Amino acid sequence: MFETLSKAPGDKILALMGEYAADPRPTKIDLGVGVYKDEQGVTPIMSSVKKAEQKILAQGKTKTYLGIAGNKGYGAAVLDLALADSIDRSRVRIAQAPGGTGSLWVLMQLVNRAKPGATVWVSDPTWPNHNPIAENSGLVVKTYPYFDTATRGVKFDQMLAALDTMGPGDVVLLHGCCHNPTGANLTNAQWDQVAASLARTGALPFIDLAYLGFGDGLLEDAYGTRKVLSVVPEALIAFSGSKNFGLYRERVGAAIIVARDAAQADVAQSQLLNIIRGAYSQPPDHGAEIIRTILEDAELRAEWEAELNMMRARMIRLREKLSAAIRTKSNSADFDFIADHRGMFSLLGLPNSVVEHLKATNGVYMIGDSRINVAGIPEDRVDDLADAFLSAMK
Ligand code: LMR
Numbered sequence: 001m002f003e004t005l006s007k008a009p010g011d012k013i014l015a016l017m018g019e020y021a022a023d024p025r026p027t028k029i030d031l032g033v034g035v036y037k038d039e040q041g042v043t044p045i046m047s048s049v050k051k052a053e054q055k056i057l058a059q060g061k062t063k064t065y066l067g068i069a070g071n072k073g074y075g076a077a078v079l080d081l082a083l084a085d086s087i088d089r090s091r092v093r094i095a096q097a098p099g100g101t102g103s104l105w106v107l108m109q110l111v112n113r114a115k116p117g118a119t120v121w122v123s124d125p126t127w128p129n130h131n132p133i134a135e136n137s138g139l140v141v142k143t144y145p146y147f148d149t150a151t152r153g154v155k156f157d158q159m160l161a162a163l164d165t166m167g168p169g170d171v172v173l174l175h176g177c178c179h180n181p182t183g184a185n186l187t188n189a190q191w192d193q194v195a196a197s198l199a200r201t202g203a204l205p206f207i208d209l210a211y212l213g214f215g216d217g218l219l220e221d222a223y224g225t226r227k228v229l230s231v232v233p234e235a236l237i238a239f240s241g242s243k244n245f246g247l248y249r250e251r252v253g254a255a256i257i258v259a260r261d262a263a264q265a266d267v268a269q270s271q272l273l274n275i276i277r278g279a280y281s282q283p284p285d286h287g288a289e290i291i292r293t294i295l296e297d298a299e300l301r302a303e304w305e306a307e308l309n310m311m312r313a314r315m316i317r318l319r320e321k322l323s324a325a326i327r328t329k330s331n332s333a334d335f336d337f338i339a340d341h342r343g344m345f346s347l348l349g350l351p352n353s354v355v356e357h358l359k360a361t362n363g364v365y366m367i368g369d370s371r372i373n374v375a376g377i378p379e380d381r382v383d384d385l386a387d388a389f390l391s392a393m394k
Contacts, residue, residue: 012128012368020365028363029385031372034180034344035248036311039379046246048304052293056286066285068273070096070254074288077295078239078254081218082209086226090262093269095276096283098251100210100240101129107206107236107255108137109275110268111171120171120206121162123147125347125369127180130173130208144172147182149349152337154184160193168202174228176237177221178211178343181371185215185342191224199231210240213308214315215342233260241291243344244308252287311375315344318377325386335389344373354392362388 016032035043069075075094083092097103111118120134123146134141145158163172174194179185186194198205205228215221229235237256242248255272259265276282294300323339326332338346350370358364364385366372377385 016365016367019359023363023365025363027384029365029376029378029381031364031366031374031376034243034373036243036246036315036344036375038314041376041378043248044246046304046307048294048300048307049245049247049290051303052290052297052300055293056289063285066096066282068095068276068282069269070283071285071288071292073296074252074292075254077292078241079256081295082212082222082237082239082256083226083229084222087229087258091259091265093257093259093265093272095255095269095272096288097238097253097255097276098280098283099242099253100208100238101133101253102251102280102283103238103240103253103255104130104133104208105137106272106275106279107238107257108134108139109279110255110257110272111204111206111236112138113271113275114268115169118169118171120173121166121203122173123159123175123179125181126173126175127208134173139171146179147184147347152182152184152341152347152349154186154190156186156190156193160190160197163194163197163203164201166201166203168204170201170203171206171236172198172203173206173208174224176207176209176212176225177215178345180210180343181345181347181367181369183341183343183346183374184337186224188223188227191227194224195228195231198228204234204236205232206236206238208238210238211243211343212239213244214312214344217312218305218308229258232258234258241287245287245291245294245304247287247290250287250290251284252291315374316342318374318379318382319346321379321382322374322377322386325382326389329386330390338374344375345371346374347371348389350389350393357392358388361392364388 013033020030038044097106119140119142121142121144122130124143131141144162145155148155207225212221235258239254241252257268259268294304319339323335326335348370355370
């Protein structure tokens, strides 16, 4: 049977994790995969998560099946966190899913059931895993203009002009905050215009909300999603708890459906649950129960928010330090955009030859398109990193 297969290409982001691990140089720096790291270079288990786990361990009574939609308390807590009162909940349905990726997968399958072969418009560029998830679901992927390689900001006029040409039946994939891979994000005023365009054209917004709280704050980062939901009849949201709760390997996410009315929401949800049952039957509980426990307990929630604030502040500080170091050393403002970007990533706009040179010569690892994970910058080595960037670009 397997002789009919040829080798599939490896995943560029995950392959880099292996390459980095195999590099014996003690001075190596990992700016690759998008995981948060602390000053020690460790991806820590948050203290609120540890406490929630202890509570779960002490109080847990059963490991029986959860049901296809997953942990109900978790679902309600995620809706409160992400959407608050931006929309009438009678039109909203949620199903827990394995990570942001699992959520994207089941929602793309749902889109293909509703409109087989529909076009999903993704930003240019986007997280590379968006394309296979959509294509493997039977959908067609096209891009809309997004990143301006000259300014390292958003080409907003071109983006909006492209959105304005879309119509009902088109799906527009938007990054709710902390754009991956670029780090360039829409302002609130730009979100207002995107929302108005979607309301005008009838295209379906599909929001990937993987980094809530990693940009400017929990409330600030939810602005775009809530704004869009307040003006459109239908939407899809893939939520991830990987980054903001540091639960990467627990695979905890949620697929959210917003429909025109409660009756259509029920129908769409029944299809979603049917997709899940036919794929992995039902989700695992541990990560979802951790998030539920934290969000329902005032003390744990406050502790979690403080930890999240600290992580976000560290990323912003590292951005400011790196861009200031490059500015001082090069006497140029060319890399000031690093301080303006938000979230874990910045797309530096370096040619692949420079990326490879940095890896080979300095042991600095970043994704081939020159995306860096700012959380991977060791704070005491910002100067070394700035020197390495400047010398590689000469
Ligand atoms: C990333 O973009 O590095 C993360 O979202 C991890 C992944 O699965 O690619």
